[in-house]
Amino acid sequence: MSKIILPSYKEQSPEVKARFDKLKERPVILKVENVTKTFNTSQGPVTVLNNVSFQTYRREFTSIIGPSGCGKSTLVRLLAGLEMFDSGKIMVKDNVIDGPGIDRGMVFQGYTLFPWLTVVENVMYGLLRKGETKSYALNRASEWIRLMGLDKFETAYPSQLSGGMKQRVAIARSLAVHPEMLLMDEPFGALDAQTRAKMQSNLLQIWRNVNISIMFITHDLDEAIYLSDRIIVLKANPGEIAEIIEVPVPRPRTPDQFLSPEFLATKKHVEELIHPVTNYKEDKLPFFKLTQAGDEVI
Numbered sequence: 001m002s003k004i005i006l007p008s009y010k011e012q013s014p015e016v017k018a019r020f021d022k023l024k025e026r027p028v029i030l031k032v033e034n035v036t037k038t039f040n041t042s043q044g045p046v047t048v049l050n051n052v053s054f055q056t057y058r059r060e061f062t063s064i065i066g067p068s069g070c071g072k073s074t075l076v077r078l079l080a081g082l083e084m085f086d087s088g089k090i091m092v093k094d095n096v097i098d099g100p101g102i103d104r105g106m107v108f109q110g111y112t113l114f115p116w117l118t119v120v121e122n123v124m125y126g127l128l129r130k131g132e133t134k135s136y137a138l139n140r141a142s143e144w145i146r147l148m149g150l151d152k153f154e155t156a157y158p159s160q161l162s163g164g165m166k167q168r169v170a171i172a173r174s175l176a177v178h179p180e181m182l183l184m185d186e187p188f189g190a191l192d193a194q195t196r197a198k199m200q201s202n203l204l205q206i207w208r209n210v211n212i213s214i215m216f217i218t219h220d221l222d223e224a225i226y227l228s229d230r231i232i233v234l235k236a237n238p239g240e241i242a243e244i245i246e247v248p249v250p251r252p253r254t255p256d257q258f259l260s261p262e263f264l265a266t267k268k269h270v271e272e273l274i275h276p277v278t279n280y281k282e283d284k285l286p287f288f289k290l291t292q293a294g295d296e297v298i
């Protein structure tokens with residue numbers, strides 16, 4: 001069997017390298033310094049995140065990927081200010097984070113819209129809380145709903161929308177208040193494959209046209225590579241940074257890049273980091289034969 005030879009995931013074309021050089025000249029939006037988080041459990045304290053440090057730049061698209069339970073959601077909750085860490089420091093621009101703030105919008109996997117409010121009322125919510133007038137909030141919310149292609153659904157309730165539409169409203173609601181960062185924890189995890197692909201393309205279009213840095217958590221390697229500038233790979237027990245990868249796939253991204261050599265090289269490397277080759281004997285189930293002799297189909 002012939003083997004496909006892939007380039008190194010570290011190989012960057014001149015365009016990609018120039019893009020990263022420019023990106024690193026932009027202002028730092030998020031700075032995470034030596035963050036450690038321990039939970040007290042019935043079995044005693046468990047360190048979930050250990051000494052995590054990284055920074056992201058203005059309008060950078062960063063993904064976090066890692067095995068289940070490695071602390072991805074915990075990290076994003078710390079960034080959102082929903083949970084406190086034990087030691088270290090998190091800064092968004094020049095502000096030390098010690099609680100939630102409108103500089104960070106959040107979109108989770110579970111639909112977080114208020115079911116008793118219409119689409120437009122959901123998007124207006126943050127604006128009104130910020131102290132904007134009702135007419136300003138209405139105009140801005142309508143504008144965002146239009147940008148999301150949902151103008152026919154302004155007066156619909158969340159229960160009348162599909163999963164993808166609900167997530168588009170959630171993104172509109174977060175972006176309407178002009179945050180510095182959008183924190184997204186597996187936002188497309190509950191969607192079917194086609195809707196998910198459409199949402200990924202929608203998100204890239206929004207990100208290209210809005211002044212926003214995105215921190216995106218996903219289990220899906222293709223999704224992380226397709227969307228991101230850099231991917232932070234976490235390993236588990238305790239959650240630590242295994243590697244920060246600069247995605248060598250050129251922008252603008254299109255689905256036909258999924259099979260490009262640089263895409264596949266990156267995917268292979270991330271796959272090896274997340275699922276190191278183990279002794280397959282460990283995966284063997286203690287099966288006994290249930291088939292009739294003579295009708296083997298292997």
Ligand SMILES: Nc1ncnc2c1ncn2[C@@H]1O[C@H](COP(=O)(O)OP(=O)(O)OP(=O)(O)O)[C@@H](O)[C@H]1O
Nearest residue numbers: 039040041048066067068069070071072073074075
């Ligand atoms: N409030 C809590 N109290 C105790 N342990 C917690 C708490 N929240 C999370 N944990 C533990 O911290 C670890 C990391 O959880 P977290 O939800 O951050 O993982 P994750 O990487 O997001 O996983 P998944 O990919 O399955 O979403 C897990 O072992 C989890 O059991």
Ligand SMILES: [Mg+2]
Nearest residue numbers: 072073074185
């Ligand atoms: Mg999680």
